[in-house]
Amino acid sequence: MNTYSSFSDNELAFLLTKNDELAFTEIYNRFYGLLFIHASKRLNSEEEAKDLVQQLFETLWIKRTQVAPDGNLSGYLYAATRNRVIDVFAHQKVEDKYIGSLQGYLDQEHVLTDYLVREKDMAALIEREIDALPPKMREIFLMSRMENKTHKEIAELLGLSELTVKTQVKRALKILRSRLGLVTYLIFMLKTYH
The missing domain is CATH 1.10.1740.10 (RNA polymerase sigma factor, region 2, helix turn helix motif)
Known part of the structure; x- marks a missing residue:
């Protein structure tokens, strides 16, 4: 067979x-x-x-x-x-x-999200510290930094001397710098002088 x-x-x-x-x-x-x-x-x-x-x-x-x-x-x-x-x-x-590009996308997404969260946190911190300033100082500071008014314009609007306005802005910046720390303070300064 x-x-x-x-x-x-x-x-x-x-x-x-x-x-x-x-x-x-x-x-x-x-x-x-x-x-x-x-x-x-x-x-x-x-x-x-x-x-x-x-x-x-x-x-x-x-x-x-x-x-x-x-x-x-x-x-x-x-x-x-x-x-x-x-x-x-x-x-x-x-x-x-595919996995590589997905990982790259997720990493970018994470970095962006992380940055946005940090920026939001930083903005909230700066806002809190500005709100904690004495009322008159806060008013003068906001007019100077947020509304971009000159010391002369603020002095005229509030009926104060230019020297008083200048002194109040200087003091506000000094307080913020000590409370925020140098890095956050510098970021804040860069944002307000863009």
């Missing part, structure tokens, strides 16, 4: 096209190990190689009637394995690129 292991690749390919399950089993036994080694060397992952070769044989059985019965079976299987390895790499590249 003829055993399948004695058949040539071409004979097995021919029998496969005729739905011969024993021919398929022999092809699987003959090539699985070699294709697995071939795939795992390229993928550096035995798990991925196992999945890849398994899927290759599933596809071979599904498309068994399309196999060229007189073709080069080993060449066909190696080419199919190589193409699947290339697909895996292409897929990983797309995935890595």
Whole structure:
């Protein structure tokens, strides 16, 4: 009795096209190990190689009637394995690129959000400290810094001397600097003198 292991690749390919399950089993036994080694060397992952070769044989059985019965079976299987390895790499590249761009976007989003939160916090802190100034000093300071009025204009509007206005603004700045700390104070000064 003829055993399948004695058949040539071409004979097995021919029998496969005729739905011969024993021919398929022999092809699987003959090539699985070699294709697995071939795939795992390229993928550096035995798990991925196992999945890849398994899927290759599933596809071979599904498309068994399309196999060229007189073709080069080993060449066909190696080419199919190589193409699947290339697909895996292409897929990983797309995935890595997507993950990379997503991470970049999230990092940017985080930096922007972080900056906006800090800016909001800083603005609230500056506002609180201005509100804590003595009423007259606060009024003069706001007219000077927020409404951009000159010392002379403020003096005329409030019926004070220019010297008093100047002194009040100086004192307000000194208080704010000591309460806000140098960095926040400088940021505040830059914003009010844009």
